[in-house]
Structure formats: structure tokens, C-alpha cells
Amino acid sequence: xxxxxxxxxxxxxxxxxxxxxxxxxxxxxxxxxxxxxxxxxxxxxxxxxxxxxxxxxxxxxxxxxxxxxxxxxxxxxxxxxxxxxxxxxxxxxxxxxxxxxxxxxxxxxxxxxx
Amino acid sequence: xxxxxxxxxxxxxxxxxxxxxxxxxxxxxxxxxxxxxxxxxxxxxxxxxxxxxxxxxxxxxxxxxxxxxxxxxxxxxxxxxxxxxxxxxxxxxxxxxxxxxxxxxxxxxxxx
Numbered sequence: 001x002x003x004x005x006x007x008x009x010x011x012x013x014x015x016x017x018x019x020x021x022x023x024x025x026x027x028x029x030x031x032x033x034x035x036x037x038x039x040x041x042x043x044x045x046x047x048x049x050x051x052x053x054x055x056x057x058x059x060x061x062x063x064x065x066x067x068x069x070x071x072x073x074x075x076x077x078x079x080x081x082x083x084x085x086x087x088x089x090x091x092x093x094x095x096x097x098x099x100x101x102x103x104x105x106x107x108x109x110x111x112x113x114x
Numbered sequence: 115x116x117x118x119x120x121x122x123x124x125x126x127x128x129x130x131x132x133x134x135x136x137x138x139x140x141x142x143x144x145x146x147x148x149x150x151x152x153x154x155x156x157x158x159x160x161x162x163x164x165x166x167x168x169x170x171x172x173x174x175x176x177x178x179x180x181x182x183x184x185x186x187x188x189x190x191x192x193x194x195x196x197x198x199x200x201x202x203x204x205x206x207x208x209x210x211x212x213x214x215x216x217x218x219x220x221x222x223x224x225x226x
Contacts, residue, residue: 004156034214043118043204043217089157093213100162100170101147101206102215106155 002027006090006105013080014113021075021108023064023090031092033057033066033073034102038087047075047088085112117141120205120218127195128226135190135221137205143216144209146188148180151202151220163188195225 006023013019025031032051036044048057053068062077073090087109091102118139127133139146148160162170163182177199179191188205202222206215 032213036217041219043120043219044206044215045217046214049214100145100164101149101159101208103159104157107157 002031002092002094002103004090004092004103004105006088007108008106010109010111012111012113015082016079017112019075019077019080019084019110021088021090021110023073023075023105025071025073025090025092027071027092027094027103029094031094033064034091034093035062035064035073035075036089036091036104038089038107040086044089080110080112082112082114085110117216118205118207118218120203120221122221123219124222124224126224126226127192129195129197131195132191132193134192135203135205135223137188137190137218139186139188139205139207139216141207141209141216143207144185145207146182146185147206147208147215148188148190149204149206151204157204161190192223195223197225199223200225 003026034049035047037047038044048059050057050066056065064073064075087107089107090105093102121136145164147162150158160174161180166182177194181189202220204220205218208215
């Protein structure tokens with residue numbers, strides 16, 4: 001079945017550092033890929049998405065590129081802020097595989113120190 | 115009014131109690147979902163409803179009973195739960211069965 005693998009963390013960085021959170025996936029067909037963010041005490045919010053190979057999703061300074069050749073969707077940000085501290089989830093949807101909903105990775109806890 | 119609303123936000127119950135979680139979406143979506151979020155584990159998809167019909171039940175124990183009376187409302191009825199059922203239960207909705215999900219803030223359940 002479909003699966004998503006991401007670094008678990010916690011990842012601790014200083015403010016203004018460069019961020020990369022790795023995500024790779026296994027899926028049949030042509031899934032759509034997502035990054036969600038969960039701030040403390042809240043539900044998950046969509047951060048960005050990409051629906052086909054070579055698409056780049058971007059939002060709030062974060063970006064990720066759908067790489068089919070490496071089955072990856074790594075999240076990057078050039079300069080992180082304390083307010084970026086949260087848990088980040090990589091996910092895929094695969095209607096071509098007959099599945100409902102999204103398949104999520106385990107989440108990466110990001111801690112940004114001032 | 116937020117897109118997906120869950121009540122209650124926090125619930126403490128004994129193993130012999132019966133309680134229900136409620137979810138309401140104001141987005142006009144056709145599909146609704148229950149996910150379970152436990153510490154150190156991936157989000158687990160529990161149930162999916164599409165146009166009020168259950169389309170997925172991921173081997174969830176019968177002590178969890180979903181109900182979807184219409185496309186805007188989803189319930190999760192709980193009875194004789196176990197302490198390991200303590201978790202954050204997240205409701206979500208989407209326009210299409212495999213599209214972007216919109217989540218509520220979750221119901222934090224503690225089973226004593």
C-alpha cells in the first residue's frame with residue numbers, strides 16, 4: 001500500500017537558519033502530495049501542495065518540489081522564525097490507487113530557538 | 115464560523131461510559147473523515163463517509179461507532195473504551211474523496 005516516510009525529529013534550529021525536512025513516498029500511479037502543519041493545541045492546516053511531477057508548492061516562505069524520479073517532496077524554508085515551531089506532516093492522496101483520504105507520515109517536530 | 119468544528123474539545127470518560135464526538139463542516143464538502151492521532155504514531159484513518167455513505171472502515175474496533183446523518187455532520191459514538199484509546203480525534207472534510215483535507219481542531223479524549 002501507499003506510505004510516506006519523513007524524518008521524525010525533533011529538529012532544533014536557531015532563528016534565521018535554513019530548514020529542510022525530508023519526505024519520501026511509495027505509491028502506485030500519480031499521487032498528489034501535501035505538507036500540513038499542526039501548531040500546539042490545534043488541528044492540521046494545509047501548508048502547500050503539488051499535484052503533478054515537477055510542480056512546486058509554496059506558501060509563507062516554505063516550498064517543496066514534487067520529484068517523481070526520487071519519489072520525494074522535501075520541505076524547505078530559507079530563514080525560519082520562532083513562530084514556525086510546530087509539527088509538520090507530509091502526506092499523499094492517491095485516488096488512482098482507490099484510496100480515500102490522505103496517507104500521512106509520522107510528523108516532524110520543529111523547534112526554532114531565538 | 116470556522117470551516118470544520120469539533121465538540122467537545124476535551125473529554126474525560128471512564129471505561130464503562132458512553133459518549134459521542136461531534137463534527138460539523140460549513141464548507142459544502144461531500145466527504146468526511148475521522149482520524150486518530152496518538153503520540154509517536156502516524157495519523158490513523160478510521161472512517162470515511164462520501165455522500166453520507168461509509169466508504170472505508172480501517173479495521174476499527176466496534177467500540178467506535180460512526181454516524182453520518184447528512185453531508186455536514188459526522189459523529190463518533192464511544193462505548194466501553196480502553197485506556198489505549200486515549201488520543202486526539204480529528205475530523206476532516208474534503209470536496210473529493212482523495213483531495214485536500216480541511217481539519218477541525220480535534221477532540222482530546224482521555225479514558226480512565
